[in-house]
Amino acid sequence: MSEQFGTVGRRTLLRGSLVAAAMVPVGGALASCAGSGAGPAAPQETGEATDNNPFGVPEGSTVDAVIFNGGYGVDYVEFAAEVMGASMGVTPKISPSTAIAQELQPRFAGGNPPDLIDNSGAQQIGFNAILDQLEDLTDVIDANNYEGTPIRDTLYEGVLAPGTFGDKLAAINYVLTVYGVWYSASLFEENGWTVPTTWDEALELGAKAKEKDKYLFVWGKEAATYYQTMAIESAIMQGGDEVRLALENLQPDCWSKPAVQDVFTKMAEAVEKGYFAPGGAGTQFTAAQAQWSNDQEALLYPSGAWIENEMKSQTAEGFEMKGFRGLVVDPATAVLPAGALHSTAGEPYIVPSQAANVAGGKELLRAMLSKEAATNFAKEKLAPTIVQGTVPEDGFGSTALQSQTEMLNAAGTDVFTFNFVSTYGMNADMLTVWNSFLDGSFGVDELTSRLQELTDAVANDDSVEKIEVQ
Amino acid sequence: MAVFLGLPLLIYVGLVLWPFGQAFYYSLTAWSGFSPPKGFVGLDNYARIFSDATFLRAMRNNVILVVVVPLVTIVLSLALASVLTVSGSSTGEVRGLRGSSLYRVVSFFPYAVPAIVIGLIWGMVYNPRGGLLNGFLTALGFDAFAAFPWLGDTDTAMGATIFVMVWAMVGFYMVLFVAAIRGVDKEVFEAARLDGAGRFRTAVTITVPLIRDNVQTAYIYLGIAALDAFVFMQAMNPTGGPDNSTLVMAQELFRTAFTQNRWGEASAMGVVLALVTLAFAALVFVVNRLTGAEKDEGKRT
Structure with missing residues (x-):
């Protein structure tokens, strides 16, 4: 038997091992999709709710927070955890992550998600996938902050909107982000240029x-859609809610609205006249941004206000970085x-209902919204919180x-x-289109x-749940 | 006996077959990934991905890769391997070029560097402004390349990427073939030379048939690498390249799962990728058999 095994085996075995080898990478790719069933919500052990402890965090418990480790780092949450720990006797466990979806997918599917998550970054978890597994955070907003004022009264206008899905406040977005076009005030002054407010003025400046x-x-391949954001801002300033709602609700002719088309036409003119630095479709986006902030080969760059922090070491x-709210086609x-401005709150913090310490997650969030922690954030990150x-x-x-601050006040x-x-995860597909438009291949x-x-x-895809925007 | 066969079998079933089966089951559901799998939809996901232009585009790109990458890599590494082993001086003992051990080490270097690092380094080399390649070309007087986006132009993105993949892998396969050629009796090459066979003739009619098992293995491994290609693509063109010209199935799978939360559909893509890979391996076996593998095998033993 063993003799026969030896002779039959050599080629067959080789063949078998090759097939097995062929399947290894595939197995790896597929195995990562494996998940197990999620159990019912974890039984919550809560302490007594008091004025200083509105959610009833049990004494001596642990708060497990997973924080997106991006432009803002995680030290600001650690700071807030210290603010909380001093009064609560709770042990925080802050874990940084750069790939929220990959890291937390098994924990969600397995029914043991962390208590607090900063669901941010390119690999954030889409809200349509986890909405029904999240706590409504209205009680956090209604609670008093650490200084004794109801949190709701301390926030900027409209900052809860991006975290509100239907009638549920599923996320509190912590950082206030102002979108605009950024430039070097010193360079403009040196050359006697004025900051453009309309597309025609911008073309003259070009x-x-x-x-x-x-x-x-200037543009980079992974950030070509910054120009889409800029175009949509322009179109909304021009056409108002009609344009905004057409896009938000994916109407059949939304991109053909005159306000949108006018902006595209102006942009195409800038492309045609060679006002965009060539080669962007093959340039890594931070390298492209450095062409603007460090080499000063380009004058303007549309982005969120994080750009200052992002390019700090390459400016x-x-x-003297300054920003303005964007360009319009016809102000009249x-x-x-x-003064209308594209501004929203980013860094969505969520508390999963199945977490072991829901009260602890909310308490850490309350600590972050304290004046002390929020001021620390603004000072360290040079960005305002909500x-x-x-x-x-x-x-x-x-x-x-x-x-x-000036833009917000105006x-x-x-x-x-x-x-x-972002709601429908379309950015990746749109990037391709915008790269082709900005390099002149598409009209x-x-x-x-x-x-x-x-x-x-x-x-038209019935399997995608639509969120109607009003 | 039962322990020696049973335990590995158990591990194999638990860690390989079970996830396969699970993934196939998920591919029949509308699972979003973050809750227990639910919503049985039959073969809908397969119908979806085969009517999805982006996925088909990715599949086409994979096919291009699987045709070009193994072929170019094997031809190049075989040529190098023969030069280093049997195509040296035509007088005296059959041997490779002088200093061949140095070349062997040098050309193996890229394989020692992780693919992601290679991708990032070449991404910088290809950088339109200030990249090494365009700097070199403009220094030679080709001003048209002053800001040419190698990875951002539909005509060059795939070619530039394939070049990097070949560059990264050729050294390893060269070493593999060198070892295989060393395993062949030197007298065979000597006899061929006495019969008047030149270097090219020796390579094609002596070397290749004698090491065809190694060539076949190399072909399959390279094919799998080309069907995956995820790391190189993600490092050089994470967005799928201009007009998706370098997008591969693995990237589309990743995107579908992690940014669109369509795990059922992503699982279906994984199943398709697995089937394509198996089909590729089978094809290589059939071609190898048809071109006379059994005959050569017989000759040797």
């Missing part, structure tokens, strides 16, 4: 930049008032932070935002039809 061998804009000496007919009045007039010495209540791209028509195809595909 011609002036050309004279100095500079470009108006030219004496750059614009529906939204002159808590008002934490940034002094000098912006802790940052010109970008000063101009954020906007007052005229603040808008839009979420359809306005092709850009429009490709974007419309993408939104139509989601709109």
Whole structure:
């Protein structure tokens, strides 16, 4: 028997092992999809709820928090945990993660998610997938902060909207993000340039930049859709809610709205005239951003206010970064008032209902919303949180932070935002289209039809749950 | 006996077959990934992915890779391996080029560097402005390449990526073939030379048939690497390249699972990828058999 095994085996075994080898990488890819059933909500052991402990965190318990380790790091949560720990006798366990979805998918599917999560970054968990497993955080907002004021009264206008799904406050977005177009105030002053407010002024500026061998804009391949964000902002400033709701609700002709088309046309003109630095479709986005912030080859860059922190180590000496709210096509007919601003809250913090210490997760969030922790964040990260009045007039010495405060003050209540791209996970597909538009391979028509195809595909897909925006 | 066979079998079933079966089951559901699997939908996911232009595009790119990468890598590494072992001086003993051990070490270097690092390094080399390649070309006077986006142009993105994959793998397969050729009796090559066979003739009619088992193994491994290709693609073009020209199935699977939370559909993609890989391996066996593997085998023993 063993003799026969030996002779029959050599080739068959080799063949078998090759097939097995062929299956190894596939097995790996598939095995990572494995999940096990989630049990019922964990029984909660709660302590007595008091004024100082509104959610009844049991004494001596542990709070397990997983925080996205991105531009803002995790030290600000550790700071808040210290603020909390002093009064609570609770042990915080703060774990950083750069891939929230990958790391937490097995924990969600297995029924033991952490108590508090900063569900942020490129690999955030889509809200449509976990919405019914999250706590409603309204009781956190209704609680008093550590200084004794109801938290609801300390927040900026409209900051709870991005975390509200239907009538459920499923996430509290901690950081206030102002979107705009950023530039070097010192460079503009040196050359006697004025900051453009309309697309025509921007195109004129592009011609002036050309004279100095500079470009108006620069883009990187992973961030080509920053220009989509900029275009949508422009279109909403021009056309108001009609445009915003058409896009948010994926209407069949949303990209053909005149307000959108006018902006695309102006952008195409900038592309045609060579005002975009060439090669963006093959450039890594931080390298492209450094062309603007360090080499100063380009004048303007549209982005969220995180850009200052992101490029801190790669910004030219004496750059004096400032921002403005964006460009409009025709201010005379614009529906939204002159100061209207794209601003929203980011870094969504969530508390899963199945967590072992739901009260602890909420308490840590309450600590983060204390004046002490929020001020610490603004100071360390040079970005405002959703808590008002934490940034002094000098912006802790940052010109970008000063101009954020100026933009917010100018906007007052005229603040808008839009979420359809991230809600339906369309950014990856849109990047491809925008790279082709910005490098000149697509014209306005092709850009429009490709974007419309993408939104139509989601709109017509019954398996995707739509969130109606009003 | 039962322990020696039973235990590995148990491990194999538990760690290989079971996840396969599980993934196949998930591919029949509308599972979102973050709750217990639910919503049996039959073959809907398969219908979806085969009518999804992006997935088909990714599949086409994988097919291009699986045709080009193994072929180029094997031809190159076989040529190098023969040069280093039997194509040296044509007088005296059959041997490789002088200093061949140095070349062997040097060309093995890329394989010692992790693929992700290779991808990132080459991403910088290809960088349109300030990248090594364009700097070199413009220094030579080719001003058209001043800001040419190698990874951002539909005509060059795939080619540039394939070049890097081949660059990364050729050294390892060269070493593999060197070892295989060393295992062949030197007299065979000597006899061929006495009969008047040149270097190319020796390589094609003597070397390749004698080490065809190794070539077949190499072909399958390279094919699997090309069907995966995830690391290289994700490092050089995480967005799928211009007009998705470098998007591969594994990337689309990853995107579907982790950014769109469609784990059922992603599992279906995984099953398709597994079947394509198996089909590829089977094809290599059949081709090898048809081109006379049994005959050569017979000759040798």
